Amino acid sequence: MTTQILIILAVMIAAYVAAKTAKLSVELSMFASALACGVAGAFLKTPPIADLGRHLVEGSFTYLDVILVFFTATLFMTIVNESGGVVYVVRATLRVFGKKRVLVLLVLMVIVLIPGALTGAGSVSLLVVGAPVAMALGRLGVSRKKVAAILFIVAGLSAAAPPVNIWAMILCAGTAIPYVGFEFTLGIPVLILGAFTVLVLGLKKDPGAAAGPAELPEPPKGMTWWRVLLPFAVFFGLVIAYRAWPFATPIFGLSLEFAIAGAVALLLSPKKIPFLTLARDTAKRLLPLLATMVVVGMLQQIMTVTGVRGLLSFAVISTPLVLLFFLLPVIIPFSEGILTYGGAAIIGIPLIWFLDSIGFHATVVIAGLSLLWPLGDGLPPTALIGRLSNMVSGYEGSYKEFLKATWLPWLVITAVGMAMIIFSSKLTFLVKWSM
Amino acid sequence: MKDDGMKREFLLKAILAGAFLGLVLWGGLPLFRHRHYDVPIIKGPGVTAVLRLSDFSPRLKGTAGDTYIFVLQGKEPGGKALIMGNTHSNEPEGMLTALVFIENAVVEKGTIYVIPFFNNSGSRNTRPGDGYPLTFDVPTDWGSRRFRFGNRDASPLDQWPDPDVYIHYPDRQLLSFLDVRNTNRTWPGRPDGPLMERVTFGAMELMRRDKIDVAVDIHGAETMFPVTNCIVAPEKSVKIATLASLTVKAMEGFENHVEPSPVGFRGLSHREIGDYSATMPFLLEAPIPFLDQPTGPKTTKFLLDGKDPFLLSLSKKKKLFVPYDESGWSLEKRVGQNLSVTLEIFRQFSKKTPDRPIVLRGVPRYADVVKNGVGRYLGDPAKAAAGGVVMN
Amino acid sequence: MIMIAYYVITAFVLVLFGWNFVREKKSRDDLVLYLLVMIPLLLRLLRVK
Ligand SMILES: [Zn+2]
Numbered sequence: 001m002t003t004q005i006l007i008i009l010a011v012m013i014a015a016y017v018a019a020k021t022a023k024l025s026v027e028l029s030m031f032a033s034a035l036a037c038g039v040a041g042a043f044l045k046t047p048p049i050a051d052l053g054r055h056l057v058e059g060s061f062t063y064l065d066v067i068l069v070f071f072t073a074t075l076f077m078t079i080v081n082e083s084g085g086v087v088y089v090v091r092a093t094l095r096v097f098g099k100k101r102v103l104v105l106l107v108l109m110v111i112v113l114i115p116g117a118l119t120g121a122g123s124v125s126l127l128v129v130g131a132p133v134a135m136a137l138g139r140l141g142v143s144r145k146k147v148a149a150i151l152f153i154v155a156g157l158s159a160a161a162p163p164v165n166i167w168a169m170i171l172c173a174g175t176a177i178p179y180v181g182f183e184f185t186l187g188i189p190v191l192i193l194g195a196f197t198v199l200v201l202g203l204k205k206d207p208g209a210a211a212g213p214a215e216l217p218e219p220p221k222g223m224t225w226w227r228v229l230l231p232f233a234v235f236f237g238l239v240i241a242y243r244a245w246p247f248a249t250p251i252f253g254l255s256l257e258f259a260i261a262g263a264v265a266l267l268l269s270p271k272k273i274p275f276l277t278l279a280r281d282t283a284k285r286l287l288p289l290l291a292t293m294v295v296v297g298m299l300q301q302i303m304t305v306t307g308v309r310g311l312l313s314f315a316v317i318s319t320p321l322v323l324l325f326f327l328l329p330v331i332i333p334f335s336e337g338i339l340t341y342g343g344a345a346i347i348g349i350p351l352i353w354f355l356d357s358i359g360f361h362a363t364v365v366i367a368g369l370s371l372l373w374p375l376g377d378g379l380p381p382t383a384l385i386g387r388l389s390n391m392v393s394g395y396e397g398s399y400k401e402f403l404k405a406t407w408l409p410w411l412v413i414t415a416v417g418m419a420m421i422i423f424s425s426k427l428t429f430l431v432k433w434s435m
Numbered sequence: 436m437k438d439d440g441m442k443r444e445f446l447l448k449a450i451l452a453g454a455f456l457g458l459v460l461w462g463g464l465p466l467f468r469h470r471h472y473d474v475p476i477i478k479g480p481g482v483t484a485v486l487r488l489s490d491f492s493p494r495l496k497g498t499a500g501d502t503y504i505f506v507l508q509g510k511e512p513g514g515k516a517l518i519m520g521n522t523h524s525n526e527p528e529g530m531l532t533a534l535v536f537i538e539n540a541v542v543e544k545g546t547i548y549v550i551p552f553f554n555n556s557g558s559r560n561t562r563p564g565d566g567y568p569l570t571f572d573v574p575t576d577w578g579s580r581r582f583r584f585g586n587r588d589a590s591p592l593d594q595w596p597d598p599d600v601y602i603h604y605p606d607r608q609l610l611s612f613l614d615v616r617n618t619n620r621t622w623p624g625r626p627d628g629p630l631m632e633r634v635t636f637g638a639m640e641l642m643r644r645d646k647i648d649v650a651v652d653i654h655g656a657e658t659m660f661p662v663t664n665c666i667v668a669p670e671k672s673v674k675i676a677t678l679a680s681l682t683v684k685a686m687e688g689f690e691n692h693v694e695p696s697p698v699g700f701r702g703l704s705h706r707e708i709g710d711y712s713a714t715m716p717f718l719l720e721a722p723i724p725f726l727d728q729p730t731g732p733k734t735t736k737f738l739l740d741g742k743d744p745f746l747l748s749l750s751k752k753k754k755l756f757v758p759y760d761e762s763g764w765s766l767e768k769r770v771g772q773n774l775s776v777t778l779e780i781f782r783q784f785s786k787k788t789p790d791r792p793i794v795l796r797g798v799p800r801y802a803d804v805v806k807n808g809v810g811r812y813l814g815d816p817a818k819a820a821a822g823g824v825v826m827n
Numbered sequence: 828m829i830m831i832a833y834y835v836i837t838a839f840v841l842v843l844f845g846w847n848f849v850r851e852k853k854s855r856d857d858l859v860l861y862l863l864v865m866i867p868l869l870l871r872l873l874r875v876k
Pocket of ligand 1: 522523526619654655
């Protein structure tokens with residue numbers, strides 16, 4: 001069976017390479033790769049060829065809710081931006097904090113951390129506050145490349161930050177370990193690593209680098225604080241209301257919360273906004289990202305039904321422990337890059353069971369692992385958060401250069417995450433503090 | 436010239452749109468049929484009434500959360516028990532165990548309630564990304580019976596959207612957003628909460644109103660999952676669980692250890708049923724290799740025989756939590772052990788509380804099912820008496 | 828109520844992508860991607876999955 005699956009895997013990779021060589025986009029190449037994988041599998045009736053359509057279509061649903069969140073959140077922020085709210089906020093922030101650079105950087109970091117911490121999605125951080133923070137950093141003389149790097153790393157940390165960490169939740173749900181005890185276990189490393197990142201990448205001005213617009217555009221007449229803040233207040237109000245009164249508040253879900261906030265922003269805008277045009281542009285701008293989500297879902301399903309996914313999972317679990325510790329810093333981010341959250345299920349769940357059974361402390365291990373996973377959101381083929389952070393920071397240079405700019409925080413985060421995994425039994429005090 | 440370009444563009448778009456519609460139909464139709472396929476359930480000789488869960492949780496009425504409750508009332512009074520299958524609809528041994536009870540059991544003392552599709556919505560849902568089969572056939576003496584293979588969580592068509600994080604009622608523990616559709620996290624539920632909370636609330640009400648003594652919630656769990664091949668029991672049920680476990684080991688020769696129900700982990704049946712009613716809960720886990728991550732292709736054959744080369748190799752490296760060899764872990768073994776353990780729990784309960792006995796006959800035990808197959812105990816719906824079949 | 832809102836959002840996004848598909852002039856790749864994204868949106872709207 002192993003040989004057969006290896007052949008299917010080879011066909012899958014070959015199809016990707018061939019499609020890429022034929023100058024197809026990343027998304028289409030992945031689609032081609034999923035198709036080829038399914039057809040190769042069909043020779044062995046895994047899946048039967050008649051089921052192939054169903055598997056592709058079913059797989060396309062894997063991230064439907066995430067797609068809707070991305071769309072509504074981006075539309076919301078586009079409206080705020082169009083109404084002049086972003087410019088208004090950035091001008092004010094820089095006016096208030098003025099010259100205290102370290103303080104501004106830390107405040108900006110916390111601003112990026114909050115939405116992702118509350119929702120578990122770094123993308124929400126970027127979509128909601130990414131653009132204004134990027135502009136503020138630009139005004140501080142940080143180059144666009146470094147702005148993108150800061151946003152990427154801090155947004156990743158925000159996703160890992162408590163109270164909501166989706167990787168940890170998937171792992172807890174899959175391993176029957178209660179999702180408790182993560183507040184300090186994750187909170188302390190996230191704050192330290194976040195501060196480290198913004199200071200390392202943002203403390204020095206980049207002379208000569210594109211330091212953002214020399215003069216910020218004037219906000220439109222009639223723009224006021226409450227016009228900017230009210231839509232955000234509505235959004236956070238809805239998120240927090242459910243936390244505060246979970247049994248009296250209906251479940252709105254993130255998409256509707258963003259849609260409502262967007263409607264408020266639309267009503268409060270001091271100038272008229274061409275809503276439909278804006279929505280169509282948003283759809284166009286998000287196309288590669290949303291198509292990636294759809295195609296990754298399909299690919300994941302096809303990989304499972306052909307046994308490729310099982311083989312990969314098997315390979316990881318069969319690796320000897322010491323070797324595994326050396327490989328994890330590579331395997332974990334790449335599993336995220338290829339499968340997004342799927343990686344946590346495929347590799348994470350069996351790994352946690354295994355480590356737990358030989359005396360590691362599961363909660364700390366999960367926390368450590370979930371620092372590594374967000375790094376993978378910058379890796380191809382999906383590179384969701386990496387691409388988003390490039391998008392909101394307006395960085396248009398090479399993606400490789402952007403990744404290179406993240407090397408130091410990347411390395412330190414990896415070291416901290418691995419230390420938490422390897423020395424988990426010595427770090428249980430973090431869990432105890434949290435309870 | 437310009438006309439030509441437009442024509443070509445139109446043609447390209449028409450072809451692509453056609454391919455799109457083709458794929459949508461090719462993939463969509465089987466999914467639609469899966470959701471609307473009804474499983475026939477034969478009312479066995481012991482069935483005395485068929486109720487709906489909405490009788491106990493009125494706001495389930497007319498929703499996909501509503502489901503059938505089969506009542507098997509004995510001639511003599513006694514204790515009362517509830518059996519639930521398909522709490523997780525991708526763990527079909529629970530549902531099949533429940534069907535074997537419905538179609539075969541004759542209760543002599545006491546009453547048994549059986550809910551074969553506890554998460555009915557989940558049983559009409561599929562799991563994107565995991566490549567499961569849509570249905571599976573269990574061979575019988577007269578042909579085969581076809582069942583839906585569902586998902587762990589309810590369908591978003593019935594409960595949408597999910598929150599960003601699920602806050603458990605009433606303990607406020609934070610659970611994954613997915614768990615708002617997981618009927619083994621929404622216990623004890625609310626009459627007007629999200630649909631799956633209304634489902635568990637219905638079962639809680641049934642247990643409280645009809646004074647049910649014993650509740651058995653039947654699952655399957657991965658072989659790499661530490662809590663597998665066991666009976667999960669809280670403090671109040673642990674004595675009976677231990678006796679049942681020891682007895683099946685001694686008398687029937689299979690392992691099924693007892694796991695204590697953790698107090699800190701909310702929303703599970705083995706926790707909340709005990710805490711919010713007088714009922715003693717038991718959660719049964721039989722190993723289902725099909726659900727493990729490191730396995731070959733997810734075929735129906737693998738679902739039924741539980742044989743996988745990767746798991747075999749991992750077993751030799753001592754990475755599984757159950758014994759595993761070339762014989763796999765078949766559906767017969769899984770259903771058989773669920774049946775024996777359930778019967779043994781009833782027997783131990785009756786011994787401990789002689790004024791509330793639960794006595795029944797007609798239900799096969801482990802050795803019977805391993806020898807004869809599950810299908811031997813499933814009837815032919817075509818031959819059932821008029822009105823003798825319930826479609827679920 | 829809230830569920831209806833989600834079908835409205837889904838329909839809205841579906842229409843936007845369909846519209847963009849019809850209007851797209853340049854990229855053939857994008858044409859395919861528009862359709863791929865529309866698959867789950869359309870089938871959810873039709874209450875198939
Ligand atoms: Zn289960």
